[in-house]
Amino acid sequence: MRSKSTLLILVSFLVIVTIESCTKYDDGPLISLRSAKERVTGTWEVESLTADGNDSTQALKGQPCYAKIVLIDFGTWSMATYPECGTIGSWQFDKNCKHIYIVAEHFANSSIRLVGPFLNANQINWNIKRLSNKQLWIETDYENIHWQVHLNKD
DSSP, X not given: OHHHHHHHHHHHXXXXXXXXXXXXXXXXOSOOSSOHHHHHOEEEEEEEEEETTEEOHHXXXXXXXXXXXXXXXXXEEEEOSSGGGOXXXXXXXXXXXXXXXXXXXXXXXXXXXXXXXXXXXXEEEEEXXXXXXXXXXXXXXXXXXXXXXXXXXX
């Protein structure tokens, strides 16, 4: 009986270690039955934006052209509230789905500069920290500032 208990504990330990080593994103989830593409597509609302640890969420949301971000499954995205603020672009994962490259291809009102890397750069490489069905946490370095964004899916 003792050898069965020892074997069960050893197998459980090996399973836990294997699962932990296969976690794709630093902040999870541990396991997902949906592909990264299925999880990332949809309408996203910025929950928080930090610049070098300083909260910039309200500064971003107070911008005249702030809107939810819509990632469409065939690699395009949009962000629009009013016709004068319409924005479109493309996105893609790297081969391991650990980074997402977001390219701003058209911004209807180029005189407006948003807070942080949003629409201010043609292409941003975001490191994905968490990608679940309802949460996307990404970070990047832009203009010598470390940006972290937490988004929630509608």
